[in-house]
Amino acid sequence: GQNIDQPTEMTATEGAIVQINCTYQTSGFNGLFWYQQHAGEAPTFLSYNVLDGLEEKGRFSSFLSRSKGYSYLLLKELQMKDSASYLCAVGDGGFKTIFGAGTRLFVKA
Amino acid sequence: GAGVSQSPRYKVTKRGQDVALRCDPISGHVSLYWYRQALGQGPEFLTYFNYEAQQDKSGLPNDRFSAERPEGSISTLTIQRTEQRDSAMYRCASSSQGDREGYEQYFGPGTRLTVT
Numbered sequence: 001g002q003n004i005d006q007p008t009e010m011t012a013t014e015g016a017i018v019q020i021n022c023t024y025q026t027s028g029f030n031g032l033f034w035y036q037q038h039a040g041e042a043p044t045f046l047s048y049n050v051l052d053g054l055e056e057k058g059r060f061s062s063f064l065s066r067s068k069g070y071s072y073l074l075l076k077e078l079q080m081k082d083s084a085s086y087l088c089a090v091g092d093g094g095f096k097t098i099f100g101a102g103t104r105l106f107v108k109a
Numbered sequence: 110g111a112g113v114s115q116s117p118r119y120k121v122t123k124r125g126q127d128v129a130l131r132c133d134p135i136s137g138h139v140s141l142y143w144y145r146q147a148l149g150q151g152p153e154f155l156t157y158f159n160y161e162a163q164q165d166k167s168g169l170p171n172d173r174f175s176a177e178r179p180e181g182s183i184s185t186l187t188i189q190r191t192e193q194r195d196s197a198m199y200r201c202a203s204s205s206q207g208d209r210e211g212y213e214q215y216f217g218p219g220t221r222l223t224v225t
Contacts, residue, residue: 004151033213033214041218042113042200042216042217042218042219043152043216044216045213045214045215048213087151087152089151094165095157095159095164095165096154096157096165096167096168097142097154097214098154099144099151099152099153099154100151101149101150101151102149102150102151
């Protein structure tokens with residue numbers, strides 16, 4: 001079956017670094033996405049990985065290991081505005097994108 | 110430029126009625142997705158269009174749900190004989206290419222459907 005697992009909630013302090021993990025099992029694979037979703041708003045794209053390794057984009061980095069079915073999103077220099085849900089999503093090799101339930105990140109002062 | 114728009118933003122309907130939800134994607138985007146999102150969950154894939162062709166409808170829950178995109182632009186998701194379990198946020202997303210190329214999806218604000 002298709003399954004994406006990520007922690008339900010995480011709490012971190014402003015200015016710190018947080019790592020949000022995601023493991024997946026899908027019938028096919030054509031890339032892993034991370035989206036950010038603030039409460040009451042639409043998801044917005046953060047990153048895409050299709051090859052193993054680390055992709056860095058400003059304060060956000062995303063890592064992928066296809067052999068392990070594992071990814072993480074790294075957020076540095078946390079700001080209060082980073083409080084949101086972070087959605088891990090996998091392209092299943094066809095046209096379908098499978099989303100995880102999301103990780104709610106709370107950033108405290 | 111304009112993003113993805115959806116209408117209506119809120120829809121309250123009685124059980125047994127039909128509803129039509131509209132999605133207006135970003136101009137020029139060839140790929141269009143429909144999702145359903147429950148509170149506290151990630152979007153659940155319903156169907157995918159490439160231009161006007163519906164290339165994957167495996168996520169539609171049952172035959173009461175249908176979608177079309179006749180001219181390769183605006184899309185309509187129709188739910189017939191609505192049931193209370195259909196209550197959810199329905200979102201559409203568009204991208205310039207399909208996920209096979211890893212292009213990001215731009216999500217609309219969603220239609221909050223409540224079936225009473």
